[in-house]
Amino acid sequence: MSVTLSATLAANEDIDRRRRAGERVLHLAFGEAGLPVHPALRDRLAAASERNGYGPVAGASELRTAAAGYWTRRGLITDPELVVCGPGSKSLLYGLLLAIGGDIVLPMPSWVSYAAQADLVGSRPILVPAPPGEGGAPDPDLVAAEVLRARAQGRTVSSLLVTLPDNPTGRLARPETIGRLVEIARELDLMIISDEIYRDIIHDPDVPYTSPADLAPERTIITTGLSKSLALGGWRIGVARLPAGAHTLRRSLLAVASEIWSAPAAPVQEAAAYAFGEPPELADRITRSRRLHGAVARAVHERFAEIGAVAPPPQGGFYLYPDLSHLRLGGSAEITKLLLEEHGIGVLPGHAFGDDPAAARVRVAVSLLYGDTPEERLTALNSADPLKLPWIADNLDYLSRGLKGLALVRHGAVRERHPAFVPTPCHS
Structure with a gap:
């Protein structure tokens, strides 16, 4: 029996390696909730440590x-x-x-x-x-x-x-x-x-x-x-x-x-x-999480829609599944490689989820866009309008530029590497 590393974990490790090497990669490949532990849970765990x-x-x-x-x-x-x-x-x-x-x-x-x-x-x-x-x-x-x-x-x-x-x-x-x-x-x-x-x-x-x-x-x-x-x-x-x-x-x-x-x-x-x-403080945390996930998922969905990608609007969790077949740049493996290597956007190919490899569908996870530090993520969680926070707005702008660059390839533009590949400090 041939067993390989889970596609999600493999992508996460690859993106981490690239970021350590100085590349800016927008991490949309890993379904981690991307939020800090609630203090009440941390205290309970500490109290039970023995x-x-x-x-x-x-x-x-x-x-x-x-x-x-x-x-x-x-x-x-x-x-x-x-x-x-x-x-x-x-x-x-x-x-x-x-x-x-x-x-x-x-x-x-x-x-x-x-x-x-x-x-x-x-x-x-x-x-x-x-x-x-x-x-x-x-x-x-x-x-x-x-x-x-x-x-x-x-x-x-x-x-x-x-x-x-x-x-x-x-x-x-x-x-x-x-x-x-x-x-x-x-x-x-x-x-x-x-x-x-x-x-x-x-x-x-x-x-x-x-x-x-x-x-x-x-x-x-x-x-x-x-x-x-x-x-x-x-x-x-x-x-x-x-x-x-x-x-x-x-x-x-x-x-x-x-x-x-x-x-x-x-x-x-x-x-x-x-x-x-389900004590009140944790019920409130889940309510805030749900709002944040929904707001950012809808914003990311809009960015894909701007370049003509087809995807039903997300309803739950922190995922969407856009189809980029209209760009005619290959199947899910090819479009995933282009997004990562040319535009610094990490996603997972649809064929990893059992989909038709010839279809350019990809799985996008938005939950690592909320910030690089616990402080930024907590601010995002508690914000009335997280999309206006500078680090989230910057991530969304970066995504828009990369997707528009991908679409330009379809229209015969000269392919150039995304400028974000200059090794600079970056947000997630």
Whole structure:
């Protein structure tokens, strides 16, 4: 089996290397939330620093109870005994693929690690395009035919996955789409994995949101964590909500967990229990984060639209997925290389997300534009108009110049290196 470094992590390391060498690169390739840790969480972690025992494989009872309360407040009454914690939802997703077995249906495009993890566990992913203008869920009109075709070939197809809202597109599947997927999952006896790690940073909280667990609680697993909503990516903590009665699945998942990570880090679990309790100061932090992510994502979307790129407006998280095929400069790999090497803009190619390599679609993450220092990022978080902050305005101007330079190549202009490649101190 050939395993390569995750595309997101590889791009992050490459961009860091270039910046250390003096290049200015606008970092739009890495989905890190880009905000400081809230002081209340930092204090909780420090207070728990002497908790050094392994603890239960499923996670501390305090954390499982807090996570159950989190879902119950969203209309999903949850038994803490059916909550399993892990070192990030990414690890839990891997454990679930091992525990469930069989092949899995994924939306196309979808987060780089879904298909990679499926390959690692010996599962063959079935990539099904999302409905036009949506993201994060395979088109229900296509799923049944693909599953039946795979089963006719002797394959075991056991599950399908949705991401609400989505990475890479920043879009949210419509409730009607989720409803139709649930019907198909029942007809074909598929388990549904719903990755809802971006749920709390939907830009407009009034947009209708439907989890598959609202409609099919008996066959839906939800995963989430704190890396996006509270910018705790480096803390590595996630939780999974299993369906009622899924005791066999729970035993299998815990068996996997016991052999891979033993137990989540005890001090982080204590801070996470506090976070999932949603105290007012953390609820306010998430509200401010949601506003910042939305404002900057919309501004970046406007810059791409100015050069004719096609992309549905982002609805959640800190991503958008523009299509630059109209420039006729090659597929996703070629356009990504041009943006980085000629214009100092780092993005991820769409083919890393399972998309057609010939299409010039790229994944853009805006969350590292908020500043280079914790002070700048906190100022951005608390600003009534973050787009007017000098460092964010400078980043957006730099993006505009680079994109316009890329568009000029299409019109036969002489290609010149972006002036920002002069080694000078720069903002992110």
